Amino acid sequence: MKVVWRDIRAARNTYAVLYAACRQSGYQLDISGSPDGDVTCYSLNSINEPQFRSEIRDAPGITIVGGPHASACPMEVSRYADYVIVGEGEKTLPRLLDAIRSQSTDPVPGVATREWYTPSDHTVLLDGYPCFLEVKGYLEISRGCPHGCAYCQTPRLFGRRMRHRSIDSIADSAKRVSDARFVTPNALAYGSDGRTPRLDRVESLLKRLSAMNRIWFGTFPSEVRPDWISDPALELVQRYTAGQKIHFGAQSGSDRILTAINRGHTRTDAEEALDLCRSHGFLPIVDMIVGFPGEMAEDLEMTMDLIRSIIRHGKVHLHYFQPLPGTPLAGADPTPLPPDIEKAFGSLALSGKITGYWMEPERRFLSIPRDNEDI
Template sequence: MQVNWRLITAAKNSYAALYAACETEGYILRPVEAPEGDVTCYSLNSISAPLYEEEIREAACTTIVGGPHAAACPARVAEYADYVVTGEGEYALPRLLRAIESGMTGAVPGVMHRRSPFCPVDHTVFLPAYPPFSRMKGYIEISRGCPFGCAYCQTPSIFGRRMRHRPVDQIARFAAHYRDARFVTPNALAYGSDGITPRLDRVERLFRALQNNEIYFGTFPSEVRPEFVTDESLDLITRYCSNKRLHFGAQSGSDRVLRSLRRGHTVADVRRAIDAVRDHGMMPVVDFIVGLPCEEDGDQLATLDLVHEVVRRGRAHVHLFIPLPGTPMAGMRPRPLLPEVQRDLGRLALAGRISGSWSDPGRRFYSNR
C-alpha cells in the first residue's frame, strides 16, 4: 500500500515525527504536493484547514487528516476526509494504516470515520517509545502537554495538562545529528518538571549531555513562561547555551485580562523577566495577543504601553487574537483595535521594533501551500 504525506510547511515537524513512527511499523510516508496513490495523509491547523478542504474532498485516494484542527473539530473534518485522527498520531496513524490495509476499518480507537461509530482514544503517547525523527529530520520535541489552561490555547485539550518528557539520553542521541540543538516544547524551562515548579537540576543535566552541540533554548521554535525566567535559570542558559535572545509570552499588559485568560502569571512577572534577561546580557523577545474579546479600552492601552516598554529594551511579537476551536474562547470575535493602537503598532513595525500581524491573523500561515 502506497502511503503519502501532503507537504505543508507548517506541518514539517509533524511529518518528521510521524514519518519516524510509521517507518518503525513498515510504512514510509512518501512526500507529495497533491493527493495520490492509495492513501494521502494531512496535518492541518485551524488556519490552513480551509485551504485544503476542497483538495481533500475531491481526492481520488483515501485521505487521512490529523493535526490540531482535526483534534478540535473531528466531526466537521469527517465531512470531507475519509478518516480523522482525533489525537496524537504516533500510535494512532500506523494502527489506522494497518486497519485500512487489512480492510478492517471499523471503530479504530482515536479515529473518526463518517460510516463507523466513533471509538474514543484509548492511549497516551509515551514519548521515549518513539524517535523524534528518522530520515525526515525535524526539531527535537523534548516535552509534551501543559498544566496551564490558557483560554486561547489548544495544547491542553490535544496533549493534556500533565507534562511528559523525553529522556536526556534519547535527546542527546538525536541531537548528535545536528550542530545546533533546537527543541519543541510548550515551556523549555519546564523540562523534567510538572510544568509548575521548575526542576533546574534536570535542565542542567540536559545541557551537560548536549555539550557537543550549540544549544538554543527558550528560543525558536519554543519559548518559556515569564515566571520561569529567574537569575538561576538565566545563569544556566548563559553558561551552556548559544542563544542571545530569550522568547517568552506576556500576551497582555493588563492583569485583569491575564486572569480572564487563566495565564497564571502577572504583568509584574513579565517586567521582572525583562529585567532579568537584560541583566544577563540577553535580549527579551516578548509575545503579545491584541484584540482579545475580554479586553476593554484601558486593557488594550495597557498592552500597548507594555509593548512600548518592551521595545525600549528588546523586541515584541504581536498578533491578533485567533479564536481556535476546542478552546474556551472558540467562536469569540476579536475586539477591534483602537485607532491609536493600530497607529502605534504600525509605526513600531515600520521602525523594525516589532513583528507579527494584527490585521490578518492568518498571514503567517498563508505561505504553507
C-alpha cells in the same frame, strides 16, 4: 500500499515526527506536493484548514487528516476526509494504516469517520518514538501543559500533565543534527510537573547535549514563561547554549485580561523577566496578543504601555486574538483594534521593533484561497 504526506509548511515538524513513527511500523511516508498514491495524510491547523478542504474532498485516494483543527473538530473534518485522527498520531496513524491495508472495518481507537468515532485508548510515551530519523526536525522534549490558558490548544491536545522525553532518548536524536533546537510548551519546565522548576534536570539535559551540539534553548520553538525566568535559570542558559535571546509570552499588559484568560502570571512577572533578561545580556523577544474578547480601551493601553517598555531593549512578536476550536474561548468574538493602534503597530513594524500579525484573520489571510462551499 503507497502512503504520502501532503507537504504543508506549518506541519513540517509533525511530518518529521510521524515519518519516524511510520518507519518503525514498516511504512514509508514520502512527502508530496499534492494528493498521491493510495493514501494521502494531512496535518491542518485552524488557519490553513479552509485552504485544503476541496483538495481533500476531491482527492483520488484515501485521505487521512490530523492536526490541531482536526482534533478539535473531528466530525466537521470527517465530512470531507475519509479518516480523522483525533489527538496524538504516533501510534494511531500506523494502526489506521494497518486497518486500511487489511481492509478491516473495525473502528480504530483515536479515529473518526462520518459513521463512527472511537476515543483513543492510549497516551503516547515519548521515549517509545524517536524525535526524527532521516527527515530532520526539532527535538521534542516535553508535551502537555498544566496551565490551561483559555486561548491555547496545547493542553486540550496533549493534556494538563507534562510528559518528558528522557535525556538518553533526546541525546540519541540529537546525534543526527549539529544544532539542537527544542519543541516544548516551556523549555525551563523540562523534567518538572510544569509548576515547580527542576533546574537540576534542565542542567543535566543541557550538559549532556553541549558535548555534541550547539544548543538553542529558550528561543522559538522552545519559549518559556515569564514567571519561570530567574537568575539561576538564565545562568544555565548562558553556560551551555549559543543563543543570546530569550523568547517568552507575556500576552497582555493588563492583569485583568491575564486573569480572565487563566494565564497564571501577572504583568509584574513579565516586567521582572524583562529586567532579568537585560541584566544577563539577553535580548528579550516577547509574545503579545491583542484583541482578546472583552478587552477594553484601558486594557489595550496597558498592553501598549508594556510593548513600549519591551521595545526599548527587546522585540515584540504580536498576534491578533483568534478563537481556536476546542479552547474555552472558541466562538468568542475578538475585540476590534482602533485604527490609531493599527497604525502605531505598523510604524513599529517598519522600525523593526515588532513582528507578527495584528489584524483580523479575515483581512490577514485574504491571499489564501478559501473553499466557502457547504460540504
